[in-house]
Amino acid sequence: MEDIEKILNFVVEIEKLKDIYRKTKPVGLERFENSAEHSWHVCLTALMLKDYANDEVDINRVVKMLLIHDLGEFDAGDTIVYAGQTDEDKAKEAAGTSRLLNMLPDGMADEFLELWHEFEAGETADSRFAKAIDRVPPLLHNIHGDGHSWKTHGVTKEKVFSVNQRISLGSKELWSVLRNKLEDAVNAGILK
Amino acid sequence: MEDIEKILNFVVEIEKLKDIYRKTKPVGLERFENSAEHSWHVCLTALMLKDYANDEVDINRVVKMLLIHDLGEFDAGDTIVYAGQTDEDKAKEAAGTSRLLNMLPDGMADEFLELWHEFEAGETADSRFAKAIDRVPPLLHNIHGDGHSWKTHGVTKEKVFSVNQRISLGSKELWSVLRNKLEDAVNAGILK
Numbered sequence: 001m002e003d004i005e006k007i008l009n010f011v012v013e014i015e016k017l018k019d020i021y022r023k024t025k026p027v028g029l030e031r032f033e034n035s036a037e038h039s040w041h042v043c044l045t046a047l048m049l050k051d052y053a054n055d056e057v058d059i060n061r062v063v064k065m066l067l068i069h070d071l072g073e074f075d076a077g078d079t080i081v082y083a084g085q086t087d088e089d090k091a092k093e094a095a096g097t098s099r100l101l102n103m104l105p106d107g108m109a110d111e112f113l114e115l116w117h118e119f120e121a122g123e124t125a126d127s128r129f130a131k132a133i134d135r136v137p138p139l140l141h142n143i144h145g146d147g148h149s150w151k152t153h154g155v156t157k158e159k160v161f162s163v164n165q166r167i168s169l170g171s172k173e174l175w176s177v178l179r180n181k182l183e184d185a186v187n188a189g190i191l192k
Numbered sequence: 193m194e195d196i197e198k199i200l201n202f203v204v205e206i207e208k209l210k211d212i213y214r215k216t217k218p219v220g221l222e223r224f225e226n227s228a229e230h231s232w233h234v235c236l237t238a239l240m241l242k243d244y245a246n247d248e249v250d251i252n253r254v255v256k257m258l259l260i261h262d263l264g265e266f267d268a269g270d271t272i273v274y275a276g277q278t279d280e281d282k283a284k285e286a287a288g289t290s291r292l293l294n295m296l297p298d299g300m301a302d303e304f305l306e307l308w309h310e311f312e313a314g315e316t317a318d319s320r321f322a323k324a325i326d327r328v329p330p331l332l333h334n335i336h337g338d339g340h341s342w343k344t345h346g347v348t349k350e351k352v353f354s355v356n357q358r359i360s361l362g363s364k365e366l367w368s369v370l371r372n373k374l375e376d377a378v379n380a381g382i383l384k
């Protein structure tokens with residue numbers, strides 16, 4: 001098969017991300033968010049918030065990372081952050097991402113697979129920032145959406161604060177603003 | 193208001209793109225595609241097909257362009273490419289994009305607004321390639337989806353070939369492969 005045909009088959013295959021549903025609803029919508037539209041949202045959010053990263057980041061790498069960060073979900077599905085991921089989930093996601101990227105012509109998969117693992121590990125400045133950004137929309141969805149997924153999944157305020165504090169690893173300023181918003185949510189009674 | 197608050201308000205406002213529906217259905221899905229998931233899809237498609245651009249492109253600019261290319265649709269809605277856009281539609285989209293981007297802190301809007309206008313004009317190497325990529329998913333949706341939007345909107349094969357030939361302005365190789373696929377669609381009777 002020609003290389004360009006392989007890429008077009010990949011382009012069709014990744015359509016499935018539009019059918020993987022997450023645990024929160026976009027602000028103002030009554031339906032759950034899918035992982036494809038989420039991926040767009042976090043890319044644009046990262047672009048706009050890049051100056052708030054703790055360390056200097058290569059925003060183009062961050063965007064690339066976020067474009068592909070959910071590709072492993074076809075085989076594994078999305079898991080709620082508060083549940084934590086088992087090693088088995090993680091291995092499934094890695095295998096899924098690798099399977100998908102290996103539809104691409106020789107050599108193309110490697111760069112993206114490395115980027116995906118870098119995101120997962122979250123140990124570089126770029127991936128710490130990308131991971132922080134990835135946490136923003138679900139918080140905003142809950143804050144502007146009556147805490148719907150917190151309530152459905154019985155997530156306590158202690159859990160929300162302790163898990164999302166990780167945002168400060170990528171951006172202290174962002175976490176400080178979001179922490180205030182979460183405190184407002186507690187005061188408004190939507191986070192208990 | 194603090195700059196970071198302005199950005200977070202923008203992040204919430206652009207959620208609306210997830211509720212703007214396009215004219216084609218993602219491969220394998222029974223529902224129409226929204227402009228947010230479409231935006232993700234074309235960014236990743238551009239990234240994978242960058243080596244097929246006619247001219248050298250700055251892929252990071254292309255991706256940025258594609259991340260924001262549909263932001264004007266909140267106020268104007270999506271129009272089918274075969275219908276053409278009136279000057280009034282275009283002015284509405286430009287005004288909508290400008291309104292949105294002006295929610296951002298001073299100075300941030302300009303870069304993105306320029307990028308949006310560059311995309312619309314389609315006169316640079318980056319925007320010609322971005323525009324070519326933007327045409328790929330609707331074609332694949334029809335090719336893999338029994339020509340659903342061609343049939344619904346009564347779009348003839350002559351129209352499909354003449355309108356999509358523009359893809360060759362951004363990538364001759366891509367157009368050549370897609371033209372073959374369209375010819376297969378004609379032979380299979382799904383494009384008439």
Ligand SMILES: [Ca+2]
Nearest residue numbers: 262265270271
């Ligand atoms: Ca459009």
